Amino acid sequence: xxxxxxxxxxxxxxxxxxxxxxxxxxxxxxxxxxxxxxxxxxxxxxxxxxxxxxxxxxxxxxxxxxxxxxxxxxxxxxxxxxxxxxxxxxxxxxxxxxxxxxxxxxxxxxxxxxxxxxxxxxxxxxxxxxxxxxxxxxxxxxxxxxxxxxxxxxxxxxxxxxxxxxxxxxxxxxxxxxxxxxxxxxxxxxxxxxxxxxxxxxxxxxxxxxxxxxxxxxxxxxxxxxxxxxxxxxxxxxxxxxxxxxxxxxxxxxxxxxxxxxxxxxxxxxxxxxxxxxxxxxxxxxxxxxxxxxxxxxxxxxxxxxxxxxxxxxxxxxxxxxxxxxxxxxxxxxxxxxxxxxxxxxxxxxxxxxx
Amino acid sequence: xxxxxxxxxxxxxxxxxxxxxxxxxxxxxxxxxxxxxxxxxxxxxxxxxxxxxxxxxxxxxxxxxxxxxxxxxxxxxxxxxxxxxxxxxxxxxxxxxxxxxxxxxxxxxxxxxxxxxxxxxxxxxxxxxxxxxxxxxxxxxxxxxxxxxxxxxxxxxxxxxxxxxxxxxxxxxxxxxxxxxxxxxxxxxxxxxxxxxxxxxxxxxxxxxxxxxxxxxxxxxxxxxxxxxxxxxxxxxxxxxxxxxxxxxxxxxxxxxxxxxxxxxxxxxxxxxxxxxxxxxxxxxxxxxxxxxxxxxxxxxxx
Numbered sequence: 001x002x003x004x005x006x007x008x009x010x011x012x013x014x015x016x017x018x019x020x021x022x023x024x025x026x027x028x029x030x031x032x033x034x035x036x037x038x039x040x041x042x043x044x045x046x047x048x049x050x051x052x053x054x055x056x057x058x059x060x061x062x063x064x065x066x067x068x069x070x071x072x073x074x075x076x077x078x079x080x081x082x083x084x085x086x087x088x089x090x091x092x093x094x095x096x097x098x099x100x101x102x103x104x105x106x107x108x109x110x111x112x113x114x115x116x117x118x119x120x121x122x123x124x125x126x127x128x129x130x131x132x133x134x135x136x137x138x139x140x141x142x143x144x145x146x147x148x149x150x151x152x153x154x155x156x157x158x159x160x161x162x163x164x165x166x167x168x169x170x171x172x173x174x175x176x177x178x179x180x181x182x183x184x185x186x187x188x189x190x191x192x193x194x195x196x197x198x199x200x201x202x203x204x205x206x207x208x209x210x211x212x213x214x215x216x217x218x219x220x221x222x223x224x225x226x227x228x229x230x231x232x233x234x235x236x237x238x239x240x241x242x243x244x245x246x247x248x249x250x251x252x253x254x255x256x257x258x259x260x261x262x263x264x265x266x267x268x269x270x271x272x273x274x275x276x277x278x279x280x281x282x283x284x285x286x287x288x289x290x291x292x293x294x295x296x297x298x299x300x301x302x303x304x305x306x307x308x309x310x311x312x313x314x315x316x317x318x319x320x321x322x323x324x325x326x327x328x329x330x331x332x333x334x335x336x337x338x339x340x341x342x343x344x345x346x347x348x349x350x351x352x353x354x355x
Numbered sequence: 356x357x358x359x360x361x362x363x364x365x366x367x368x369x370x371x372x373x374x375x376x377x378x379x380x381x382x383x384x385x386x387x388x389x390x391x392x393x394x395x396x397x398x399x400x401x402x403x404x405x406x407x408x409x410x411x412x413x414x415x416x417x418x419x420x421x422x423x424x425x426x427x428x429x430x431x432x433x434x435x436x437x438x439x440x441x442x443x444x445x446x447x448x449x450x451x452x453x454x455x456x457x458x459x460x461x462x463x464x465x466x467x468x469x470x471x472x473x474x475x476x477x478x479x480x481x482x483x484x485x486x487x488x489x490x491x492x493x494x495x496x497x498x499x500x501x502x503x504x505x506x507x508x509x510x511x512x513x514x515x516x517x518x519x520x521x522x523x524x525x526x527x528x529x530x531x532x533x534x535x536x537x538x539x540x541x542x543x544x545x546x547x548x549x550x551x552x553x554x555x556x557x558x559x560x561x562x563x564x565x566x567x568x569x570x571x572x573x574x575x576x577x578x579x580x581x582x583x584x585x586x587x588x589x590x591x592x593x594x595x596x597x598x599x600x601x602x603x604x605x606x607x608x609x610x611x612x613x614x615x616x617x618x619x620x621x622x623x624x625x626x627x628x629x630x631x632x633x634x635x636x637x638x639x640x641x642x643x644x645x646x647x648x649x650x651x652x653x654x655x656x657x658x
Binding site (some may be wrong): 027180181184185187188189193194195197281287294295304307311313317318321324331333335340 | 366367369370373374377378381382384460490491493494495496498499502503505506510592595596597600603604614615618626633634637638641
């Protein structure tokens with residue numbers, strides 16, 4: 001009966017009788033082929049991010065805002081500090097126009113010359129300047145402040161935190177005491193004091209500082225001085241746990257230098273925490289900048305920022321309430337989108353953090 | 356424990372000392388002094404005034420004099436109004452403390468309630484609404500909210516008098532100050548509540564047949580509130596800084612507006628006084644909330 005060459009089976013043996021099996025056909029083998037393309041960590045998390053509807057929504061909003069602030073100044077023929085002129089003459093009737101309105105002089109001019117002037121999408125302000133372009137520039141300033149301040153925080157925080165965490169021992173203890181002290185400083189008070197000083201001191205300087213707007217620089221300096229400590233603490237904590245891994249020991253034993261170990265072996269493993277913290281730093285920087293501008297310590301006039309626009313709008317709120325709406329809405333939209341994107345990034349990059 | 360407390364108190368003292376240093380020297384680095392803008396004051400008058408406030412001495416001596424006075428509880432005299440700084444701060448702090456205290460209490464209570472509801476009714480419409488609103492509120496700066504409230508309730512609807520010096524109507528300022536911390540606490544409570552509800556001891560309590568209410572209040576909420584305690588310190592800081600603009604929007608003479616006008620007037624003793632007062636307040640609140648945090652949660656070790 002047994003056609004195979006197997007030795008006779010003991011009745012109590014657990015050995016498998018091969019005769020009871022048949023070979024898989026080619027088609028059946030192919031069914032097992034479910035291997036997908038190999039995917040990197042980054043690709044994986046981006047896929048997750050794009051499955052999150054809120055994150056996608058915020059990316060769309062942010063991209064739309066960025067496109068508008070890049071291209072609007074090319075399309076709109078008005079400048080952010082330019083007082084409206086009709087036929088080369090200052091247009092005194094163009095003060096405080098409503099959205100999409102034209103002033104009397106402009107209407108007359110259009111009728112006489114049979115041309116179409118570019119509409120004032122958000123109206124004009126109390127100095128006859130096009131409000132739309134001011135909001136666009138204000139958004140530019142606010143976003144730039146948020147972005148660059150976060151980059152500064154990122155660089156200082158990562159450098160400091162990784163040195164402190166990697167060195168350990170007394171160096172770590174000393175460096176962390178400094179962080180503790182800065183961390184417990186009431187940040188807003190120090191920011192206000194420093195920005196007053198920097199504003200006054202650098203106000204007289206010329207050249208590149210004057211061009212960039214001294215207040216913007218002072219905000220960067222303040223951020224660079226104060227806000228890196230949170231990042232430094234996080235990075236240090238991450239490095240303390242990552243540096244115990246075997247691959248770090250292996251790198252050390254083949255003679256890699258500390259700088260290379262930190263850069264090549266440790267930091268890539270802390271990348272998700274760093275990205276998430278930076279993404280969430282941007283809205284907080286925008287918040288701080290708008291707060292400072294609101295109390296008159298932000299960017300210098302005539303350069304607008306969303307906070308200073310809101311402050312000017314507040315003074316005329318009884319007559320022109322919609323003027324507060326545009327900058328306020330813009331701040332809320334940007335901060336909301338960045339917060340949601342940060343949350344989405346956290347969920348995508350570091351599922352452990354999600355609760 | 357004792358070692359930790361001593362360490363933290365020492366750190367707090369060092370912090371406050373550093374703040375006096377920063378405040379004093381940055382303040383003096385602002386160009387222009389308190390008596391420069393005074394019009395038509397003769398050099399003699401100016402010199403006499405500066406001598407009275409010790410402004411003629413070297414900076415370091417001024418600092419030592421100030422610290423000596425501070426240790427005796429003397430905050431100096433305002434260079435603008437000539438009034439005692441300690442008194443001015445105390446008076447304006449009453450306003451700030453009333454608004455800030457109310458805002459803090461409202462934020463904590465409502466935040467915990469909304470957060471717990473959102474966690475317990477997870478994935479229902481109630482949860483979605485609470486999460487949506489709290490996310491929205493964390494994106495609205497307090498000055499925008501304050502201005503909008505002022506516009507809607509005072510100007511449009513006319514329910515509340517706009518500029519009334521004697522009015523004790525703190526409703527709008529309190530709302531605009533409490534919104535942000537409230538939404539933050541809501542989100543914080545929700546995540547920690549969800550975390551706690553998944554813990555084994557909650558399941559055990561449910562399995563024992565403990566009533567739903569007892570499970571929530573005795574087992575879940577008490578543990579879920581631990582992260583909220585750590586936020587109380589930073590929340591106070593955010594309310595205090597937020598009150599700077601909210602006070603000026605609603606024209607209340609609180610501590611924050613004293614600080615801002617002090618800066619514009621170069622009123623050195625006023626800047627120093629308000630900064631040190633606010634700084635001590637924040638540092639102490641942070642210290643207390645950290646210590647309480649470690650006290651209520653025995654799992655956290657002192658290092």
